[in-house]
Amino acid sequence: MATESLSEIERRNRLPTLFEVLSRRTLAPVDLFSFYIYMRDQQRSVDYLDFWLDVSQHMSLCRHYVRELRRSVLVATPELEKAGSKRSSTVLENLENLGDISLGEPGPSGVHNRHSEEKDADQRLSAFLRLEGQGHSPQGSLGSQSAGRVSSNEQRPRQSFMTTPDPNDSTSPGHTVTRADIRASAEKILYTYLLPGSEREIILPENMVNNCINMIEDDGRDDPEVFDSAKDYVFQAMERDAFPGFLQAKALGNLVPLSIVARLAFALASFGGGFWGAFYVVLSDKPRHIRCWVILPFVVASYFLASYQYKIDPAMALAGYSEYTFMNWTRIQEPYVRRLLNKRALATLFIAILLAVALCVLFIFVPGTML
Structure with a gap:
C-alpha cells in the first residue's frame, strides 16, 4: 500500500490532493473510504471512482504478472542459455529492460502527477505486454514450468477499495497471475463501464470509448495503456467536479x-x-x-x-x-x-x-x- 508515515502526514501543513486520497496517503475524514461514501451518497457518481479503482487494480495485476514472470525467467536462465535460442535471448533482454517492477499504487498517467521514472516504467511495462500479446510469449520458453498453469475465465470480483489489491488472490492454481487473468480484468472493465448500455456505463467522449473498444476487441490488447486516456479523463473530472466539494464537506465541516x-x-x-x-x-x-x-x-x-x-x-x-x-x-x-x-x-x-x-x-x- 502506498502510504506515508505519520510524521510525514503531520508535516503536511495543507489539505491533501486528490491523488494523495486515491493513493491512500491520507487519514480520516479525508481518506479514500470517506471519498467513496461522498461520491456514492452526495455526488451520485461512484461509478467513476469504481472505474478508477478497477483500472488501478488492473495495473497492479499487470505489474505483478511481469514481476513474477521476470523471477521465473531468471530462475530458469541456465536452461534458457543452454537452449541458445533467439527467443530466449529476446525474452531475457526484454525482461531485463523492465527492471524490477514496483507494486506501488498506480496513479494517473499525467506527467504533473507522477515522476517521469514511474511513467517510463509503466510505458515499458505496457510495451512488453503488447509484445507478448503479439505472440512473443516468454512463457513459451519456460517449458513445463508455465505450461502447467491453468487459469479461470470467470470474472474475479473487484477487491475492496480499502485495501491494496493482493496479487496472490488469483483464480489460478498456486496463487499465480497468468495472462488470462489480465485479459479477463481488461474485458471486465470494458463490459462493466465502457460499452454503451453496460451495467455501470460512465459518460466519456465517444472517440475515447471507441478507441478503448477497438484496442481490446480488435487489436487484442490488454496492457494498462489501453485505459490511460479514460483514466486521466475520469481523474480530471473528479478533481474538477467532486473533490472541491469533498474537501468543503470533510475538511471545513463534519456533517452530512x-x-x-x-x-x-x-x-x-x-x-x-x-x-x-x-x-x-x-x-x-x-x-x-x-x-x-x-x-x-x-x-x-x-x-x-x-x-x-x-x-x-x-x-x-x-x-x-x-x-x-x-x-x-x-x-x-x-x-x-x-x-x-x-x-x-x-x-x-x-x-x-x-x-x-x-x-x-x-x-x-x-x-x-x-x-
Missing part, C-alpha cells in the same frame, strides 16, 4: 446533508418555542428570574442554527469526530484537518453564544407589560 437539514428543523422548532415563551413572559410582565428560562430554547436554537449555517457540529468537532453517514461518526485522524476543524468549531461556537446572549438579554431586560 441529512444531518445539516435536521439541525435546521430543530433550530427553527427551538426558536419557535423560545419566541413564544419570551413574548409570554414579557406580555404577562413576569419577574426576571422567571424570564431567565428563555435562555434554554434560545441557546439550543442558536447552537443548531450556527451548526446548520457552517455545516459543523462544534461539540463533536472539538471532541475529534466527523460524521461520514447520518449519525455514524468516525475519529478525525488527519492532523491538519483536525486543527482546521477545531478553529472553525470555536468560531461557530462563539457566534452561537453571541446570538443566544443577544436574544436572552433582549427578552430578559426589556420592560414588561400586562395586556
Whole structure:
C-alpha cells in the first residue's frame, strides 16, 4: 500500500490532493473510504471512482504478472542459455529492460502527477505486454514450468477499495497471475463501464470509448495503456467536479446533508418555542428570574442554527469526530484537518453564544407589560 508515515502526514501543513486520497496517503475524514461514501451518497457518481479503482487494480495485476514472470525467467536462465535460442535471448533482454517492477499504487498517467521514472516504467511495462500479446510469449520458453498453469475465465470480483489489491488472490492454481487473468480484468472493465448500455456505463467522449473498444476487441490488447486516456479523463473530472466539494464537506465541516437539514428543523422548532415563551413572559410582565428560562430554547436554537449555517457540529468537532453517514461518526485522524476543524468549531461556537446572549438579554431586560 502506498502510504506515508505519520510524521510525514503531520508535516503536511495543507489539505491533501486528490491523488494523495486515491493513493491512500491520507487519514480520516479525508481518506479514500470517506471519498467513496461522498461520491456514492452526495455526488451520485461512484461509478467513476469504481472505474478508477478497477483500472488501478488492473495495473497492479499487470505489474505483478511481469514481476513474477521476470523471477521465473531468471530462475530458469541456465536452461534458457543452454537452449541458445533467439527467443530466449529476446525474452531475457526484454525482461531485463523492465527492471524490477514496483507494486506501488498506480496513479494517473499525467506527467504533473507522477515522476517521469514511474511513467517510463509503466510505458515499458505496457510495451512488453503488447509484445507478448503479439505472440512473443516468454512463457513459451519456460517449458513445463508455465505450461502447467491453468487459469479461470470467470470474472474475479473487484477487491475492496480499502485495501491494496493482493496479487496472490488469483483464480489460478498456486496463487499465480497468468495472462488470462489480465485479459479477463481488461474485458471486465470494458463490459462493466465502457460499452454503451453496460451495467455501470460512465459518460466519456465517444472517440475515447471507441478507441478503448477497438484496442481490446480488435487489436487484442490488454496492457494498462489501453485505459490511460479514460483514466486521466475520469481523474480530471473528479478533481474538477467532486473533490472541491469533498474537501468543503470533510475538511471545513463534519456533517452530512441529512444531518445539516435536521439541525435546521430543530433550530427553527427551538426558536419557535423560545419566541413564544419570551413574548409570554414579557406580555404577562413576569419577574426576571422567571424570564431567565428563555435562555434554554434560545441557546439550543442558536447552537443548531450556527451548526446548520457552517455545516459543523462544534461539540463533536472539538471532541475529534466527523460524521461520514447520518449519525455514524468516525475519529478525525488527519492532523491538519483536525486543527482546521477545531478553529472553525470555536468560531461557530462563539457566534452561537453571541446570538443566544443577544436574544436572552433582549427578552430578559426589556420592560414588561400586562395586556
